[in-house]
Amino acid sequence: MEYRILPHGGEKISVIGLGSAGMHNADDAEIERTVDEAVDAGVNHFDFIPSEAAPLAAMGRALGRHRDQVHVQVHIGALYASGAYGWTTAAEPAIAEFEQRLKALGTDYADFGFIHCIDEDADLDRVMNGGIWDYAQARKADGTIRHLAFSTHNLHIARRLLATDAFDLAMFSLNPLYDYTDESEYGRGEAGDRMALLCEFERASVGVSVMKPFAGGQLLDAAQSPFGRALTRTQCIQYALDKPGVLTVLPGVHGLADLHDLLSYFDATPAEHDYSALAAMAPQSREARCVYCNHCQPCPAGLQIGLVNKYYDLARVGDALAEEHYRNLEKHAGDCVSCGHCDKRCPFGVAQSTRMAEIAAYFSA
Ligand code: SF4
Ligand code: SF4
Incomplete structure (x- = not known):
């Protein structure tokens, strides 16, 4: 495993973490084994927000077993009242669910307490003025939340939140499909502005945990990819890890097979890490911009x-x-x-x- 350092705090974060969006496809025993095997492989960063309520108990049990070895992203604003993932800016249910997630982990703290998935100004206003923001700050002050964090797909919202100077981590959607096409509502913003935002995260010493690195699987399937060709998981992970500010990539896994696929990133050859094939897929009209891929190496003068x-x-x-x-x-x-x-x-x-x-x-x- 490779690790990167959280700028505010100094924690070592594994470059590959685990999202839980697909975990409902596994039974409880497999969910627990997936977490156990991930921790054994050195994965220490987990997002605790499955797309259905079913995996919450097994994930909580497994993460709780490794509580001192892992960092968990716990969100204020996710809801599971209906049995499926839901979302709210209302303080009371958001806070109740957050505290329930801590109980599921058998713990009294969240490594990262998230202002969850805010993409619109009106929603952010409700979070800031309706009780969630006050609660998050109070829990940060009493140590229940070790680091404040936020998730968004919207560059403008990210900048509003960055301006508060209160955050240590941001979860942001990042992949070639969102950067080079307008095909998804999650990939908001022009490529140059998206790259500028990543630079702003790094300048502000706010780490980035990457969500949707495979664009929900679209990039892995030539039939679904707007490029007409597929990229591999390793290429997408490398693409994200090369970007400024990025500490960790958190693909949603469905169970053990997905975990094993992800971990093969570390056994891949340099040629398998090379995502420069993307250049032939991305629209040629875009401004030529260095994406730091290092495909042009080696430089005879020794420059990196x-x-x-x-x-x-x-x-x-x-x-x-x-x-x-x-x-x-x-x-x-x-x-x-x-x-x-x-x-x-x-x-x-x-x-x-x-x-x-x-x-x-x-x-x-
Ligand atoms: S100049 Fe080199 S590092 Fe930059 S995009 Fe081109 S090949 Fe990649
Ligand atoms: S010496 Fe200059 S032009 Fe030649 S490969 Fe290195 S950076 Fe490029």
Whole structure:
């Protein structure tokens, strides 16, 4: 397992976590084994919000057994009164359900207490003024919630919540389908603005946990994918993990077979991690933009091309830490000898040698 560090708090978060949206497809014994095996494999980040109520007890039991080893995302605003997942901005039922989830975990704290799935201004206003926000802050103050977090698909809402300066983690939908097409209501915002938001998360030291990394499975199936071709789970996970601010990717699993598929990410070859095939699928009309995939490596001058570009994008939105990381690199954009290798290799059409000159000028200014 690989881990990344939560900027506010310093916890080590596994780069692959587990979502529970499909867990109702497994029986209780398999649910518990899935959690146990995931923990044995080093997975320590779990989202506790299945799409039906049925798996809640078994998940709670299994996560509770490993309570000190795992971080659990517990949401304020999810409801299971009808037996299926529901959603509310009303404080009373949201708070009752949140406290019920803690009981199911056999615990008195949530590692991450979530303002849950807010995509509209009016809903956010109700959360902020109707009791949920006050409750969340009070539980943060008394230690019931260790870190405040939020989930949204909406860039504007994410920015409103970021402006409160109160959050340590954001759950955001991220995958190539949402970035490169307008095919889903969950993929709101133009690709460049979505990337800018990720840079803003990183600048604000707010970690990102990724939901819907496979676009609900659409990207894994050529017949369903708007690109007409399928990507693999490993490619989608790598795509998300390469983005600024991202700490962990949480695919929803249906049980053990899905868990095993996810964990094969760590045995995959570099060629299997390479998602540059996406360039041939994404609309050519989009502006050429470095996605940090490193398909253009190796650079004969020894530059880490993806990393140089990522730090540059972050520095330009005011991330001082990224600027420091850039300066600590062994090779800098000014070391580029304009050989043109990366220009020829980049499937996304980035004129990287020109961009290296731009980056060098920026950092020397
Ligand atoms: S220049 Fe192109 S190939 Fe190289 S890291 Fe950026 S997007 Fe990938
Ligand atoms: S153009 Fe510059 S960055 Fe690109 S491969 Fe050549 S030396 Fe490396």
